[in-house]
Each structure stands twice: as structure tokens, then as C-alpha cells.
Amino acid sequence: MTPFTYLEPASLEEALALLAQHGDEAKLIAGGTGLVNMMKQRLVRPEFVIGLRALKPLADIAEHDGLRIGALATLRSLESSAAVRRAAPLLAEACHHVATVRVRSMATLGGAMAHADPNLDTPPALIALDGQIVARSRRGERKIEADRFFTGYFETVLEPDEIVTEILIPAQPAGSGTAFLKFLPATHDDYATVSVAARVALRADGSIAEARVALGASATVPVRATAVEAALAGKTSDETSFHDAAALVLRSIDPIADFRGSADYKRKMAVVHVRRALTEAAARARGPADNR
Amino acid sequence: MRSLKLTVNGTPVVREVADNRLLVDFLREDLKLTGTKESCGVGVCGACTVLLNGNPISACLALAVHADGGQVTTIEGVAEGDRLHPLQEAFLAHGGFQCGICTPGQILAAKALLEANPHPTRAEIQHWMMGNLCRCTGYYKIIESIAAAAGATGT
């Protein structure tokens, strides 16, 4: 690593001031698994590293019209939080699949969003939950829909002077079930070849009220499969509907060939896993009240 | 440079460190606690596993400053004097290691597991320990060792 000055603000206001002051000579660090890795490889060489760990309130998880999750909540705390398992089990499930227990002990949800690695598991889950990311700067606060947050390969809409402070997850639709599938054909500690987060809300007559489908490791950004969602609205909740709708995921994704497969293989796998995730989510929607 | 105040294996430590010092280097070089190893350098293999406030972390991806004010447990802090921890006894009795380089990380990860979940199922052991790679044993005896220690520690 190249040398840097570590700054540890005691308050959010102080953090925002430091960020504004140092501009692109500074990087924020939460859990650090992403940033330290990049600094060790000398891919980034900030003059200043602004540590957020003293901002303890930013690690809180509260149930309030859904969930208010502090940006510094670790993936491990989310995986094991009773509130998250109750209000948004899809997020707990996605967190459970991330990397290793060590990464989950350090990595934060806000950090994962800001890092914007398209292979990550939590962004598609957040999209499928209609999540919002709250960003603060000295200029004010704004809420960004998760499916509008990611703009490119490791790029987001965040301005250089903004910090992610919270992730909001609204109360989930009645009669909905969710599922997270992470396709790992090589080893269990790998990045996904494709990942799918799905939510299916059923009406009393069993037909589909609405669906949400988002994919990871399928493009340079996590993707919301709007064509799939549109094709499901109002349909019967059965294999045929899921099969037909899943094929439409190809309109939304643009997989990158890598060690885990060619682009063509990943496309095929996206179709298979979207169908499987929808089937599972619908089954859970039909299941007992505590969805998983 | 900054002054770090933390507890390592129960002992208070105060040291000056460079802002960019990694926790693994701080432990191995500044404190001469060489039981923690560095191998892959990218947080995958788990050889650098230490406990920070009871949670397993990759010391190779943590800045030393991240541990300021915290409690760090390394392999050197697992036994109590000459009394080995039940996990250490179990690894010895069941052959949960061969070359031993991954063993400190395995034992610390397992220690955190048994503290969070004193009677893990085999599947739970495998899921928790997934981040600790071993090239010698094939893992069967690591699972056996942890299961045995869970049986021994249980209340």
C-alpha cells in the first residue's frame, strides 16, 4: 500500500466536512474488505482514508414501515437479525450467501452498495425488495431507488461528497414470498456465475399481483428484469407462467465472459435460475405466514 | 502515525503505528505474534483469521487502526497457559491438521463458531468454516475435530 493519512471523524457532519474538503484525494472506509484489497494491489492510492467506524448510530437496524438499516450494519448482523428475517428475509438470505463469515463480519451493507461490484449478492436483493439508498452530503440528503443507483462497473450515482447513511426497505407486499439463488458450480466460496433475487406477491385467488426479479453477476451493474416482471403481472402462478416469463430475462442482462462461464452460458443460466427463483418465491408466498 | 490502544489476548497494548499498517503485519511484526499467518492476501484463505471483539475477521484485509479500542484474539490467546482449549485438544486427538499452517485460523474460526452456536450441525460447521481453506487434510478431520470439541464443551 502507498502511505495515507487516516482520519476518523466522530460524527456524520465531521465526516461530510472531511469528504468535501479532500474531494477525490480521499476514500471512505467502512468494513474495508473492498478498499483495503484495492489499496494492497495499488489499484487505488488515496492520500486520505476516512474511517466511518466511530459513527455507531449508522450501524443500527430498526423496524419502521419496513426496515431502516444503518449503512454500517455488517452483513453478519443482517444475516442474523430477527428484524431483518421477519421484515425482509430476502436480504438475510442474500447476506447469508456472501463470501465467508469473515467477510460478513467486516463488510457493511452501505459499503457493498457504494463499492458497486456487479458480482455482489446484496444489490440484487435490495432491488427486488424495492429498497432505497439514502445518501447525505453537506448539500442535503437524497433517496435513490436501488434499481437506479448503479450506473456502471464499480460506479454509482453517488457524488464524491456523498456518504451512504441508510438503506430503506419498505414493508413488503402482503402475500409475497421471496427467494435468493446463487449459482455456484465450482466452489462454494466463489462469486456467483449468476445470482437471482425474486419476490412474488400473490392475490387471494392465487394469481400473481406483482413480481420483482433482479440479477447479479449478469452485467456491469445489478439488473432489474423488468420484462420478466411485466410478463408475470396478473398471470396464474404456475410453471408455465414462470417458464415463459423467465425467457424474457435475456432482454435485461448482458453477461461478461469470465472464469465462471461464457456469456452464452451465463445467459442460459440466467433463464434457468430466474424460473427456479420464481417457483421458489411463489411456493414460499403460498406457505405459512412466516415466509422462511 | 497514530497511537493504537487495544487489548490483545487479554493484555492491554499501546503502540504507534503507521496509518496504513495492516493488522496482520502489526500482530506478526510489531507484536511478534507469528501464530497468525498471511497467505492469499485477499481474504479468501482464512490463514490470517483473528477474532476482533469475538468476530472472525481477515487480519490481512483489516487496517490496524480498525482494531483500535477493540479486543483481538490470536491463536496465542486460545490456550490458558498450558491448558489447551477443547478445540486444540480435539484437533490433536482427531488429526484436524497436518502441516499446521492453516490451523491457527481454523481454530479461531471454530472458536467463534462454538461461541455463537455451541452445538452446530455438520452443515452449520461446514457453512461457518467455509472460509478457512486447508490443502492437506481434505477437511473431514477438521469437521470431526470441531464436532468433538462441541460435544466436549457443551453445557
Next chain:
Amino acid sequence: MAEASRTGKALGQPVKRVDGVAKVTGRARYTGDFDVPGVIVGRCLRSPHPSARIVSIDTRQAKALPGVHAVLTGADVPDTLHGRLCRDVPILAKGVVRFVGDRVAAVAADSIDIAETALELIEVEYEPLPAVFTAEEAMRPGAPILHPEKIEVGAGAAGGHHAELLMYPPIPNVISRLRLGHGDAASALAGAHRVFEHSFTVPGVHQGYIEPHACVVAIGADGIIDIWAANKGPHIARAQMAPAIGVPENRLRFNPVYIGGDFGGKGSLMDLVLCYHLALAARRPIKMVMTSFEELTAGNPRHSASITLRTGLDHDAKIQAIDARIVFNGGAYAGFIPGPTLHGYSELAGTYRVPHCAIEVLRVYTNTVPRGHMRSPGAPQVQFAVESHIDMIAHEWGLDPLEFRRRNAIAEGDPTPLGEQRRHMRCRETIDAGARVFGWDKPRPPGVGRGVSIYEHPSGSSGRSTVVLTMGKDGRITILLGAPDQGAGFHTMAAQLVAEHFGLSMTEVDVVLGDTLSTGFESGAGGQRLTMTAGQAIADAAGKMKVMLAALAAERLNCAPSDVRMDADGSFSASGTIIDLKSLMDWAASRGKASLSAKGESATKPPDVTGFVAHFAEVEVDRETGQVRVRRIVTAHDIGTVINPILHQGQIEGGLVQALGQAMCEQIVLKDGAVITALLGDYKLPTIMDIPELETVLLPGGPGPAPFETAAIGEMSNVAVPAAITNAVFDAVGVRLVELPVSPERVLAGMSEKADAA
């Protein structure tokens, strides 16, 4: 003196490892853990080109950086080339670079951060040259030649009897060509009822040891060069290093270390010679620890291979002849292996009766990472080909693959395919024992496939051991050994054998690892030889010590040494008078003889006792994704006396999971000659969640070539597993994989092709 019978106090017991407490408490020190006063770090600058001329190197800025003690390029080091047999490895690149990762310059600095900054300040101008990446490309007429100069080849480049070996034959970039065989394969194939030919590709894999290569070199004022190195055979390393740096061997002291895994890959000098030159230039001790990136891109991984097999059979599906063409890709330098080629050919089809056989093995230079040894070098590549080929023949013939193997299994008295006489041929018994436990004949659950593979490997190999036993006045024995225990259990095994010889318990023996100045030659681990090699040296030392003890006892008991009998519990008797060992030694001490010391030596050759293994794999294939899940494996081993059941089983399990990695998820991927699976996020090693259910079947009671009928196990467990898995995939979905690893994409593509063809 009459011998004691086996006590079973230590031998055969699951005793705890002698190094166990050190390892579970973190006290065991590996090379990177050693702190020598004044030590600084060394790092290399490596070539970004697979083949290039070095036009210029400017190190001025690097040298001027505060905290930098030395910067070396090829111009600053001697022209010496080193290597284990072929001496073609430069200390630093001289004029040309030959692979992406070739060492171009090195710095010695106060910290890794300073060293890395210094490396960034070194300016190198390259003129890229044409490069070759596959063995086929490299052998074509007109291919660029990696080593146009004549390479010095040490003694030991012998092919063995019946073999024709040419070092550096007149084919572009060929390091060695070996031709050997038995009978007349060409005629037998011409006259065979049916002939089958198949080709296979096996990519390289990395040893995957968790401890990267590391070394510390400290040049003492007294002229002794102190070395700590992650090297499993320090005496061998010393013999290579001394001439490479121009000092006598007895000025080098390789100090005791623990090693964090070896699997064949830690037998060469790697950075040692360079480290020495940095220490000279910097006038400070130097520690060099390879990063994981350097290991994965520029270590000495397994050779990749292309293999074509032609087998001719008679009307009864009995094998008449096998012709094998094996091409190993050796990478840019040949010096990382001790032989002219890999030994894997020598057990080709060794489980079968093959009256005629012809093998050609080529080892070829390419502009890629230089290859080394890895657990049974060459054998996994060859056996993947053989056991897939056999399976393909069986299926095409319409025979059950297990039945086909039984029909052709080698039996006692049959020569091997290469015409050697081995004994203790329990091939059919091993197959049958495994098949029974696996339930080969039981109905398959739907969607499940089953496969089998078998392998034969002599129970030891060439090596030399020296062991010194010293018995103190308290009757305790100290065992002085000359090579580290790289994890397979050498030191614990030695303690158990010694305890067994003298009727002692494990608490009465101590193992000490000495340095190379204080110990005699020890080859160390390799080729699953230590049980035999060290076992014989221990037996030799024990025998000598017993003679000394008999003489003492005779003096004490007032009789002739030939009248003394040593009992199982270690006491001595003659004509009814008994004295225990401790009392005898105490008495000897009072007579001025406080300790006894005996040196034992051995020099072994590959034994004629051989061992067999049969692997049975059960897989499930997800037909929509091609994902293969290995559900369970049954592995049957025909074995000798087990010294320590935990260590023994550990070798079986560890080897199996390494093979699983080679079969399912590991692959060194090259792009334009560079290794791009460069970090553990990309080069995937199996995790604890990836292992199948495993059941081991042991066929005990076989003879072993080593004392107490002990035998080898370390290289039995990994070689043939991949074919069992791919054979099971074929059984499940009819897709034949002739290339590793098993990739779901290939399986899916195979299933589509089958569907299209139908």
C-alpha cells in the same frame, strides 16, 4: 541377540503428532516467521512479456529511494544457471525473458511497501519477441527457440533399463524424449481384433500449499551462510545451492523450519540464489516471501499434458497392446524437476495385463510458467487418460466398465506393461472390496451416475535417509532427523517406529530436526518414499543400537552378547536375570557411558512391492445447468501395516480432495502465455463445503517393502480420482469429458450435442 516381537505400543496406534502442540498453539515457526536481527525484505520485478529481449533497465530512481539497500539486475549477478538436473534457470534474466513472471530485477528494502514502490521506479525497455504457449506450437519447425544455448545436464538423466532417453533431441524446444516399452506394440496393434484411439488434455494445477515459497538468507561474519527455507529436502537444496553460489556445502546451514505444505512443489531453490545475492549486495540478511500472486503465476505448478492412447484388444476384450504418446508442457525452464521427465508414465496401465506396450514421453519448453513436481508427478495426467480410455473402450464394446477392468486386471506373476515383475498384486481384490462397499451392482437412484477408476503405484521410491538415535541415561531416545515434516507425518512416524523398536511409549522418545551441518543426508519427502527410506534408516540405527545395548547388557549380566535377549517391553535378560532399559542405562552412566549413539543410513530403490487403489464415484448431474455434484466416493486401498491410522487416513482424505480440485474446480488458465488465474478469488481450491461423502475401505495385511511391512500411501490417494468422476458423468448423462476440469458448461454443451445427434 534374539528379536522382540511387535509390541503394538506405538506402531499402529493413533498417537498424537509429535509436532501437534506446536501447531495448534501457533508456536510452530514457518520460514516467514523467523526474525533474524537486521533482516530486510526482498522483492522481484517480473516480466510482463512471455518472450522479449531486455533492451535496457534503469534502476537509478529505485536505488535512490530511501529505505532501499540494493537493486540487482541480470548485469549484477553471475551468469550461473542452476537447476535440479537441467541447469537452465538464471538468477535474474540475462538479456531475454522467457515467460510472464520471469525475474528481471530484485530489490532489498526496509519494508514491503518501500520495495513495491522501488519496483515501480525501475524502468525496463523490452523488445517483444515471438512466443510459443503450447507444446505443439513449440515443436513446430521454425518455432522460436527458448534455450538456443547448450544446457548442462547433471548426472541422473538415465531412462532406466529398456528405455531410450535423449536429452535435448533435435526437435525444436524439446527438453527430453523418452521411448520405452515391452514386447512389440506396433505388430500387436496391427494384428488386434479392434483398436481404439482417444486423446486427452489435462491443464496445469497448482500445488495450492497455504504457505507460499519463502526463504531467509543471513551471511554470517564467520563465513557460515544461515538459511531458513520452505524446502522439503534441505540436503538436496544445499547440494544444488552450493555450486550455484560457488561456496562449499559445509558453509551453508539450512536451519530447521516447519513447512506449510509441499505436495512436491518445494524441492527447488526458487528464490534462494537470488536471495543470497541480495544479501551480499545489501550486506543485510534478506527475507523473501512469495506473494500468492507470484506463486500462482510464477511458482512451479503441475505440467499440463496432451495424451493419445491407442489400445488393441482381442475378441475377448482382452488388452493386447497399448501405445501411448505423452506430451508434457514444461514451461520456460526445465530446472525445477530432478529428472529428465515426469515419472507418471511408469505406472501407465499398471493395473492391467498388457503384453505389449510402447510409450513415448516428450517434455517441451514453452514461454509459460516453468513447471515443477506435484504429488505423483505426471501420474494424474496419464491416469486420467488411461482410466477414461479404458472406460470408453468398455462402453463402446458394450461391457460393464467394472467387469472390463476385472477381466483385464493384472494378477500375481504377470509382468507390468513395461515388463517389470512386481509382487503383491491385489488388483482384483481391491476392485472387488471397493465395489462391494460402494454397491456397484445395486440399483441406481434416478439421475445418478457411477464411475470407477483404478491405479497401481510401487510402495516407495529412491531416496537416502540418515537417522541418528541417541539414548540417554534415563533410557529416553532422541531421534535426530535431517528434513522437515511437510505435513505428511514424517516426524511422528519416525517416533512411532523408534518407540516400537525399543518397546518404548511415545512419551519416551523425542524428535529433533537438525540443521544440515549437524545431520547426515536426508532426501526428505517425495515419491511416497519416506516410510520406506526413513523406515530402513531407523531400522538400521535401531539394529546398531541394540547391538550396543546387548554388549552393555552382557557386561552387566556377565554373559556373552549372543546370550542376551531383548524383550518386547525393552528389558534385557540372560539366563533368567532381567534388567530393564532404564536401569541398564543408569548402570552404564555410572561406568562413564552416559549415552549411546547410533547412526542409521539407507539408500532405497523403487521396491517391487506394489499397491493398488480403486475409486468409486457417484455423481448427480443437473440437466438444466450441467452442474455436477459428486455425492459420494468410496476409495479402496490395498495396504501394508499402518503406522498411525489417523495420519494414514489423513493422507487418503487430503489426496482425494486435491484430486477433487483437479477434477472439478482448479485450472491454471493462460492468456497470451500469462497465468490469469492469479489470485485465490480466481484459482479456486475446494472448500469444506465442496467435499463428498467419503468411505474408505482398507485391505490390510499385505506385505510392505519397509520394516514392519509398512508401505506407502501419500501418492495413492490423488492420482486416479478425476477419471472416476468423469466416468460417472458419462454414466449419468452420456457425456464424455476428455479434458479437465469438469465444467458445467462443457457438460451442458455435451448434452445438447447428444440431443441434437439423436
